[in-house]
Amino acid sequence: MKRSTGEKFGQAVITVLLLLLCLTVLYPFVYMLAISLNTGSDAAKGGVYLWPRQFTLSNFHIVLGNKVIQHSYLITILRTIIGTVSGLLVTLLAAFALSYRQMPARRVLLTIVLITMLFSGGLIPFYIQLFNLSLINTFWVYILPSAFSAWNMFVMLKFIQGMPEALIESAEMDGAKPPRVLFSIIIPLSKPMLAALGLFTGVMHWNDWFAGAFFVSDQNLIPVQTFLQQLLSAQDISVVMGSNNSVEALARGSQNLAQVTLMSVKMATVMVSAIPILCVYPFLQRFFVKGVLIGSVKG
């Protein structure tokens, strides 16, 4: 089938437009990386677009030497791991239980879950409840409220109900109790679904800044994203310079410190938070896409 010249032209236009889209997505990261690897005072003169003009690692030294940032990284990693594992476990247990269609009160329990997807008490009553439970200013405020996800439960339920029932029945014939059915049949068969939902939950924890900003005031408990949020509106670099291992070393070593600006430090900090995602993304991308498609089946 020969293509007309008009169609070839259209093809070319689309190719170029999509290339532009890709550049729009990727360029900001190139730009921020270039600024973060350039001495701040030099970058402030403008003209750094693609690669650093006065290369330096001092911005990254300062960011990585800051104790609050180091600690916030630890909090982010901890909450991502604990939050993802507990979230998947609680939600999967519930989905598995509700996959037994004969269970008494099943409809009532499903309705209890469904209602929470339609209506909520809103932020303030939620906050008051966190306060009453003494969760404000604790690590568990990141974990407990999001440990059960109604949306993920319906995705899991749909997935489990799609499994061949004969498999479960034959296991029950052999005397397997539900926990055994769950761990030796359901979980091995659910691996792709669990991987996808686990990754979504993990990304949610990694990117959440809200809980750290409003439910926690102790700087020792904030995650990286909340630190970034505080730094976003900072007027000077004291936030990053205070309690810093690297500042003294840098000051002794050279005159580098004077060349560090608020912008260069900000760019280094945001790159430090973005680089892990940029690194794992190419390997995990296919799981994410699978996850969207599993979730799109009506729950």
Added chain:
Amino acid sequence: MSAILKYKWQYIMIMPAVVLLLLFSYVPMAGIQVAFKDFHIGYTIWNSPWTGFENFAFLQDSQFWLVVKNTVYIALLKFVFGFPAPIILALMINEVSHGGYKRFVQSVSYLPHFFSWIVVAYILQSLLTLDNGLVNQLIVSLGGDPVFFLGSTEWFRPMIVASGLWKEVGWNTILYLAAITSIDPQLYEAAKVEGAGRLAQIRHITFPGILPTISIVLILSMPSLIAVGMDQIYPLMNPANQPVADVLDTYILRSGLQQGYFGSATAVGLLSSVISLLLVLSTNQISRRINGEGLW
């Protein structure tokens, strides 16, 4: 009783979820009564005195109606640009015949979805800041005056719409691209035999093929219409752009958590919860009428 005992494992397994829902969803729902009470920290939601509709005084506050207007405005803008964009992008990606390039475009366009709105705010700051942001460097080098994009009431909405598109347009193509792949290839063969060009094929095969998906996405996006994205707006809001940036969620946050007007902030929250509930229920009705079945 024996039936319940027979399912004792199932009840044990669902227990953690029920407890969490009770604590973090149902107790806060009961907490809505704060909207009708004079609540202060130190009181409980149960023993604070009733005040009737006193907390709803904000309904006569012009600030509140400005916030409502901002919310609706941003919601509509985001919908008008954000809804068709992924459809167009998916159709474009589908036209790419080189498989490797196609996968590359998909991978790159999904990427921003995985960054937080805070990172997006940093990107905007680095590109748009007044002294030596990239865009202002460009404007100055072309002989113009630098523009204070980040603190401007005119530029706030375009900034929200553009950064929203940047972050989510690629990701939102996934469902459409999946729908396109499930279209029967024989339809295209037949169309080619008939002499239909690419444009005609898109119009008569691809687009009708993804129409059911479009209608589902449309229905599903309705309920979240008024949730305009606190996550996105809050990091970009400042005193200079607040007159256009302040939306219901940021208003609740400020008056409730920062200024301590728990009662009236809860009342605003109740109003917005009720509106989104109405949106869900009416969409469900519409969906039932059109598709023959509801969302649940």
